[in-house]
Amino acid sequence: xxxxxxxxxxHIFDFLSSHRDRNIVSTVCKxxxxxxxxxxxxxxxxxxYAVRPGRVMARFPGTKCLSVKGxxxxxxxxxxxHDWGGFALxxxxxAARGCPGLEELRLKRMVVSDESLELLARSFPNxxxxxxxxxxxxxxxxxxxxxxHCRGLRELDLQENEVEDHxxxxxSCFPDSCTSLESLNFACLKGEVNxxxxxxxxxxxxxxxxxxxxxxxxxxxxxxxxxxxxHLVELGTGxxxxxxxxxxxxxxxxAFRKCKSLKSxxxxxxxxxxCLQSIYSICPNLTVLNLSYAPAIQGADLVKLIRHCxxxxxxxxxxxxxxxxxxxxxxxxxxLQELRxxxxxxxxxxxxxxxxxxxxxxxxxxxxxxxxLYFCHQMTNAAxxxxxxxxxxxxxxxxxxxxxxxxxxxTNQPLDEGFGAIVRSxxxxxxxxxxxxxxxxVFLYIGEYAARLEMLSIAFAGDSxxxxxxxxxxxxxxxxxxxxxxxxxxxxLLENVGKYETMRSLWMSSCDVTLGGCKALAAxxxxxxxxxxxxxxxxxxxxxxxxxxxKVEKMYVYRTLAGARNDAPExxxxx
Amino acid sequence: MHSISPSVKPQQxxxxxxxxxxxxxxxxxxxxxxxxxxxGVHGEKRASLCRKRGVDEMLGKATLPLFIRKDNDEDGDxxxxxxxxxxxxxxxxxxxxxxxxxxxxxxxxxxxGRRRANCVKVNMEGVAIGRKVDLCLHDSYQxxxxxxxxxxxxxxxxxxxxxxxxxxxxxxxxDGDWMLVGDVPWEAFIQSVRRLKILD
Numbered sequence: 001x002x003x004x005x006x007x008x009x010x011h012i013f014d015f016l017s018s019h020r021d022r023n024i025v026s027t028v029c030k031x032x033x034x035x036x037x038x039x040x041x042x043x044x045x046x047x048x049y050a051v052r053p054g055r056v057m058a059r060f061p062g063t064k065c066l067s068v069k070g071x072x073x074x075x076x077x078x079x080x081x082h083d084w085g086g087f088a089l090x091x092x093x094x095a096a097r098g099c100p101g102l103e104e105l106r107l108k109r110m111v112v113s114d115e116s117l118e119l120l121a122r123s124f125p126n127x128x129x130x131x132x133x134x135x136x137x138x139x140x141x142x143x144x145x146x147x148x149h150c151r152g153l154r155e156l157d158l159q160e161n162e163v164e165d166h167x168x169x170x171x172s173c174f175p176d177s178c179t180s181l182e183s184l185n186f187a188c189l190k191g192e193v194n195x196x197x198x199x200x201x202x203x204x205x206x207x208x209x210x211x212x213x214x215x216x217x218x219x220x221x222x223x224x225x226x227x228x229x230x231h232l233v234e235l236g237t238g239x240x241x242x243x244x245x246x247x248x249x250x251x252x253x254x255a256f257r258k259c260k261s262l263k264s265x266x267x268x269x270x271x272x273x274x275c276l277q278s279i280y281s282i283c284p285n286l287t288v289l290n291l292s293y294a295p296a297i298q299g300a301d302l303v304k305l306i307r308h309c310x311x312x313x314x315x316x317x318x319x320x321x322x323x324x325x326x327x328x329x330x331x332x333x334x335x336l337q338e339l340r341x342x343x344x345x346x347x348x349x350x351x352x353x354x355x356x357x358x359x360x361x362x363x364x365x366x367x368x369x370x371x372x373l374y375f376c377h378q379m380t381n382a383a384x385x386x387x388x389x390x391x392x393x394x395x396x397x398x399x400x401x402x403x404x405x406x407x408x409x410x411t412n413q414p415l416d417e418g419f420g421a422i423v424r425s426x427x428x429x430x431x432x433x434x435x436x437x438x439x440x441x442v443f444l445y446i447g448e449y450a451a452r453l454e455m456l457s458i459a460f461a462g463d464s465x466x467x468x469x470x471x472x473x474x475x476x477x478x479x480x481x482x483x484x485x486x487x488x489x490x491x492x493l494l495e496n497v498g499k500y501e502t503m504r505s506l507w508m509s510s511c512d513v514t515l516g517g518c519k520a521l522a523a524x525x526x527x528x529x530x531x532x533x534x535x536x537x538x539x540x541x542x543x544x545x546x547x548x549x550x551k552v553e554k555m556y557v558y559r560t561l562a563g564a565r566n567d568a569p570e571x572x573x574x575x
Numbered sequence: 576m577h578s579i580s581p582s583v584k585p586q587q588x589x590x591x592x593x594x595x596x597x598x599x600x601x602x603x604x605x606x607x608x609x610x611x612x613x614x615g616v617h618g619e620k621r622a623s624l625c626r627k628r629g630v631d632e633m634l635g636k637a638t639l640p641l642f643i644r645k646d647n648d649e650d651g652d653x654x655x656x657x658x659x660x661x662x663x664x665x666x667x668x669x670x671x672x673x674x675x676x677x678x679x680x681x682x683x684x685x686x687x688g689r690r691r692a693n694c695v696k697v698n699m700e701g702v703a704i705g706r707k708v709d710l711c712l713h714d715s716y717q718x719x720x721x722x723x724x725x726x727x728x729x730x731x732x733x734x735x736x737x738x739x740x741x742x743x744x745x746x747x748x749x750d751g752d753w754m755l756v757g758d759v760p761w762e763a764f765i766q767s768v769r770r771l772k773i774l775d
Binding site: 076375 | 663672674676679680711762766
């Protein structure tokens with residue numbers, strides 16, 4: 001192969017779409033390394049602290065699409081202190097210096113300042129797509145900069161970010177000459193935008209296929225927008241508050257009928273049950289439906305809607321759909337691949353909304369199901385065993401029983417056997433989240449059978465260090481392990497230290513790991529950053545220098561080529 | 576934190592919690608505006624919680640300082656509503672950071688959803704404690720009356736519960752006038768109602 005001219009090798013590499021494959025071929029020999037790095041167009045950095053930004057740009061000067069992730073996953077649940085890190089600015093600066101041809105930037109769980117957005121807007125003349133997921137630190141001023149300066153922008157996709165509202169004019173900053181938008185998602189913004197500017201913008205962007213509005217957009221405005229965008233494929237509605245006898249509602253129904261290409265719907269923030277009828281005409285074409293922001297819709301109305309959605313592949317709902325509602329989904333949505341059932345009553349103690357029955361019904365009706373996120377009040381081993389038999393194609397299985405450590409209510413047994421059945425049956429399982437009462441046995445099963453598992457989330461589970469060791473020794477493809485409130489200590493942490501260099505990261509909080517254990521790990525493995533995160537006001541008993549016996553509240557370990565980061569706040573110790 | 580007397584027989588768990596929150600009795604269930612206090616199974620502070628948990632504790636057999644269990648569930652059989660009730664409140668008493676694992680962003684949206692819900696206060700003549708009803712969850716007067724009878728069950732002198740139709744319910748509209756409920760179309764009613772009063 002080394003006798004092929006470089007252009008041929010490069011052409012062959014064009015067929016390698018995955019990052020993993022390209023990473024592997026680059027290690028074959030120096031010639032391939034060189035060809036690969038110069039021809040790489042899409043770069044994915046799973047942990048922003050694993051490598052210095054400058055090094056990435058130097059290695060891949062032709063980068064057109066850069067994707068970077070920052071905070072650990074548990075940051076989504078407030079377990080990572082606010083100022084921990086994950087700043088986007090160094091990446092944007094490095095890209096501006098090293099890869100000015102950048103066209104796409106995707107950031108997840110990072111702190112993005114207005115300053116970095118302004119730099120981004122001015123540094124890349126060919127910039128086409130900005131996707132920010134679960135980020136924070138910016139305001140509508142930063143968005144205004146993007147709108148103003150990014151000529152030829154095709155995609156602006158803001159998913160679940162914390163954005164400060166500094167006024168309603170950012171959308172008006174898209175110049176009249178901007179006609180290139182294909183995807184615009186500002187659903188997470190809290191403030192108002194100029195409705196007229198929005199309507200004019202969507203009207204002149206004839207290639208617009210995906211539009212997700214925020215809650216501030218009225219039904220009247222939505223109706224006017226839809227008239228101008230009959231070719232939309234994905235729509236996120238605004239608030240959807242309307243009196244069903246109002247003229248605006250009639251116009252909306254009429255507009256929906258014209259949108260023959262709509263395949264994906266979300267939003268519905270404040271929809272009243274009756275107004276769901278307006279989308280019945282679209283339902284037979286829908287492949288994606290997200291009703292998880294509509295708590296006012298109870299099971300009966302959801303069911304009426306879903307009976308029309310027989311092509312549905314992805315469904316996100318609240319648990320008020322109930323077990324009966326899920327049975328209707330099972331009988332109607334034979335193409336279903338992904339289901340997410342979110343809890344509607346997080347703090348309350350209302351009557352149970354979904355149980356194991358709903359999940360069993362889904363599994364028997366939807367044989368193509370491969371991705372699940374299910375919040376429920378209880379689960380049984382028998383149900384999980386049935387689900388495992390019915391749906392052997394799970395790649396993602398995340399089960400959250402709301403009461404931590406709750407056993408099988410029928411037998412009072414732990415759920416080891418149930419989850420064991422899942423990992424045994426689902427050979428392609430890549431992601432797993434456990435809950436309920438679990439002993440070390442479930443980890444024995446996971447280590448033994450979950451050969452393709454890449455990400456494992458553990459909470460309130462296990463009896464001893466053995467549990468964690470089973471996983472570390474068994475799951476050869478494990479990349480991310482996150483554990484909270486489980487009795488794993490130093491012995492488990494130090495049992496297989498080499499494993500951590502094969503993984504992206506390990507998170508442990510409220511476990512039994514001590515400071516001494518963390519220090520030992522850091523000493524043995526210099527290419528790991530062992531971060532000890534202290535985020536609470538220290539009590540009087542805590543000395544300036546806590547002893548090695550002191551249990552560590554939060555620990556985050558990750559492999560890195562960059563050494564200890566220099567932007568860590570004072571409550572983070574990098575050992 | 577206060578203790579709950581298990582002799583109170585709630586109609587529904589949800590009602591009971593709501594009643595207690597109105598009275599400000601009961602557990603410090605976290606509301607959207609309260610910072611969760613970190614407590615463990617026995618109410619101890621989080622710092623000393625890292626220890627192995629026995630299966631017994633997990634099964635809820637440990638006595639919590641906040642509960643007095645009337646029944647002794649030695650073999651753990653769920654004997655119906657009472658222990659299920661306690662089990663659910665059991666979870667509620669343990670305020671855990673980041674649990675359940677729902678994205679913060681989604682929780683905030685949910686809270687906003689609740690604030691936007693059309694909740695109006697309901698008082699009954701002669702009853703000290705008022706309730707709240709979310710009109711968004713009702714689509715007709717019939718549905719509303721059903722909820723009201725559940726919230727304020729009316730007892731005749733002979734101890735029987737009376738028919739909801741005998742209720743006279745009035746409402747204060749946006750002009751501050753008190754009107755009889757049921758005279759205007761439902762949709763108009765929910766736009767203008769500010770609060771409800773049940774006449775005895």
